[in-house]
Amino acid sequence: MAGQTLYDKLWSRHLVKERDDGTALIYIDRHLLHEVTSPQAFEGLRLAGRKPWRLDTNLATPDHNVPTTLKERSEGNAGIVDPVSRIQVETLDDNCTSFGIEEFRINDARQGIVHVVGPEQGATQPGMTVVCGDSHTATHGAFGALAHGIGTSEVEHVLATQCLIQRKMKNMQVRVEGELGLGVTAKDIVLAVIGKIGTAGGTGYAIEFAGSAIRDLSMEGRMTICNMAIEAGARVGLVAVDETTVEYLRRRPFAPSEEYWDAAVADWRELVSDDDAPFDKIVELDAAAIEPQVTWGTSPEMVAGVGAQVPDPAAAGDETVQRGVSRALEYMGLHAGQQITDIQLDKVFIGSCTNSRIEDLREAAKVAEGRKVADSIKLAMVVPGSGLVKRQAEEEGLDKIFLEAGFEWREPGCSMCLAMNADKLGTGEHCASTSNRNFEGRQGYGGRTHLVSPAMAAAAAIAGHFVDVRDFGAEGAANDDSQVQEA
Amino acid sequence: MRKFDRHQGLVAPMDRANVDTDLIIPKQFLKSIKRTGFGPNLFDELRYLDEGYPGQDVATRPLNPDFVLNQPRYQGASVLLARRNFGCGSSREHAPWALEDFGFRVIIAPSFADIFFNNAFKNGLLLITFDEATVDRLFQEAEAEEGYRLDVDLESQQVITPSGETLTFEVDAFRKQCLLEGLDDIGLTLKDADAIDDFEKRHRQARPWLFRQAG
Incomplete structure (x- = not known):
């Protein structure tokens, strides 16, 4: 008998009753x-x-x-x-x-x-x-x-x-092998995946993310990736259990008590796809080839490497896709052939369920340290994902780094990811955002969202426009302003 | 849930792919704690020329004359013809609530996003998937012929066009039964309460750490 995928195992462990209607x-x-x-x-x-x-x-x-x-x-x-x-x-x-x-x-x-x-x-x-x-x-x-x-x-x-x-979903494996370049993060992996398979590419599937580049990620990086599975159309994103998973959970308040810990861990270790498990679809990416990503349109699949140009609608697939790209460029106030790095920004948002955990804040702080937010940026805000993330960041002095650089340091919540509270974009404003959706009006009426990683958002805040964070050395920050200007 | 058996209605073609749930009902309207009253704000950012907010009298707002649902010929539309990946994005059930409240009963598209698809059926909407070529043809017909109506019969799983052409569609048997009978799924599931209890006992025995409190 063929092996089972991780999704198959999870499904069968929770199956109460199968009905005749499927x-x-x-x-x-x-x-x-x-x-x-x-x-x-x-x-x-x-x-x-x-x-x-x-x-x-x-x-x-x-x-x-x-x-x-x-x-x-x-x-x-x-x-x-x-x-x-x-x-x-x-x-x-x-x-x-x-x-x-x-x-x-x-x-x-x-x-x-x-x-x-x-x-x-x-x-x-x-x-x-x-x-x-x-x-x-x-x-x-x-x-x-x-x-x-x-x-x-x-x-x-x-x-x-x-x-x-x-109803049971189909199985897709997204395999990302190799090593990520310096400054390239989990966010860039998932944006690259969405760019490759499209926002409906995962519809009807549970996507398991696998491969050495996924294994090398921390739990927080894995969460960033699974978080955006829905942006590829898949309701479910998965990563197999390994030592990283087990270590993350040890001694957390709701984790299994000492009495059950060993039994729980033994049980968890079965939660991997069998070697011979069949997938309905396999997608492969080379981690080393992934650049820092920036979305230029109004759907997460409208994404490119930071070194690229805004695409020409005429070269974009069938007529429906072409119309979508034209409409997106009009809404975003961009034109075909424009360099991504020439997009001028008004606001920067570091936060959301995609990228507001401690490692995200550390990455952004590393870029912001010793630098200043550009004068042209009206608001750069950092919104920790929880009160405990905020406390941890403050213990590490990250709040001071952000505040000294000119970022606002806020209280936890969803904030400007969807702007249900008072944090929002004005009409026509461009925002470098670490959130997950660049839909029309998502971050405020007429607002223009560009999805990026925390490090890319911080670098954009400093430069006032998108820059390749890989050209933005974390060391000697105070002295490399000239490099920033050129980038 | 409202029953659905057969529906004949005016078709409005919305020629745009990847219509997301933020576009269907923008976030400021999700603050309501009710299930009703979302219709006036369906497609708010496309329908009106100004920014909407909850509790506003929409009668005083400037309409976008170019938006399909504002055109006189589509007034009273109850069948929405849409493009691929309709309903992508957020899981907000406010999206089907708004569509239903506006007066839509049927949505036809080449594909729908999963969560939206599921939410829509739980609110008495019938979602029909046809291949791209068929949807293209329906778009052409609906745009060419004013007053274009479709007759949708769930029991026989057929859509009948004004020229008498019959298109057959697929629908999941469970969802079909729920729509035809207007069934409440919770009531149905609770008929299996004993099976759930049995499962829960076995699950607790196998993995006691998943149960924080005794009893």
Whole structure:
């Protein structure tokens, strides 16, 4: 018999019942909640007189609407200026209280972006099924967990039944072999993958990221990659369990207790695809050939290496694609043939569930240290992914590096990734952003988003336009301004 | 959930690939804690010439005359014809809520994003996938003929065009049954409560660390 993929193993471990119509009931081990996609689900439970099936699987935190300035945050929920946002956060608090669900509230040090908080607490573990009413739940697949976003009806379904009705996905392996160049990161890998397979390339698949370049990544890098599987159309991104996974989880608050630790680790080590496991599709990339990536359009697949030029719509595939590229260039205020490095920026955002963890902040700080944000940049902000990431960064003095360079140092939340709070772009403004979506209006009405890695965002903030971070030596920062200007 | 058996309606062609859920319903409208009332803000950034915010009276806002749903010939449309990868991006169920609230019952495209596809069926919308060539042809017909309507019959899985042509579509048996009967999936799943209980007992025995509290 042919071997099983990691996805096949996770699926069969959670299969409650197969039905004649080809659907299956799948058991859910961890359900993460936030304020935006849960209120209608709780209301549905209430209207039907239902109770949560199992309380201890749920963990909630407000993240999308929370303000990120210290002044507003110091007042807790009362500091949320927009009354509609405030009601949504208060509704989460009320629902968690009345149903008995554990929540890290707005000013709990453990609050943060739900996809940063879950792993940080050890609430995301190998072999789990993890769901959340948020498409970036794919993040948790970095742990060898079967994790994906769901809609609000499914949030209610999981609360009421601890299960989801699913159909099995197909298996895709994205194999990235070789060593990344200096200054090239997990973000660049995943953007390059999306550029290669397109935003619908993974539709219907669970993507397992494999190969030596993935094995060499830290858990945080693996999370960045799985986070954006959805931007390639795949609900699920996965990385097999190895020593890096096990070490990351040791002694985290929600991790298995000492009593079960050895048994859990032994169980986790089975969470790899068998050597002879068949994949429906295999995509290969050479890590050494990946350049720092920058998106130039309004879909994450509209991406190029920093050394490239904005493409010509006439050379871009069929008529539908050509029209899409033309419309994107018009929206972005760019023209074909323009150098990526000539794109002038107005704002810089370092944060989001893709890139707001401690290693992301360290990479950005390494570039920012001893340098100044360009005068032409109206706002450069760093938004840590959680209160604990913020605390860690401050212990390492990263906040001071950012503040001295002219960045703003904010409180944790989703912030300008989707601009549901007060952090947003103005019409026509270009932003170098470490987030995950460059859709029209995503970061603010008429705003123009360019997706990049944290190091590329920091370098762009200093230069005022995109630069190749590989030309931007981390050492001797104070003395290499001339190099920056030329870049 | 509202039942769906047969629907005949005016077709609006939206000629744009990769329509994402941010475009379907922008984030400022996700702050609502209700399931209804999103229709006036469907495609907000394409439909209006100004920036929208929750609670606004949309009647006073300047409309974008070029946007398909603002054209007089498409008023009252209930079948949306779309391009590939419709509904990509965020898992926000506010997207199907907005489409349904606006009055759409059927969306036809060459492909849909997975999460959106799933969310739409849970809200009484029927999503139909046809190959690119068929969708191209429907676009041409809908644009050429004012008042172009399609007759969509879920039971027989057929779309009938004004010229009498019949196009057969595929639909998952479970989703079809839910739509035809307007079934609540939670109620259906709870019929298997014993199977879930049994699974949970075995799962707890095999992997006790997944259960934080006793009982």
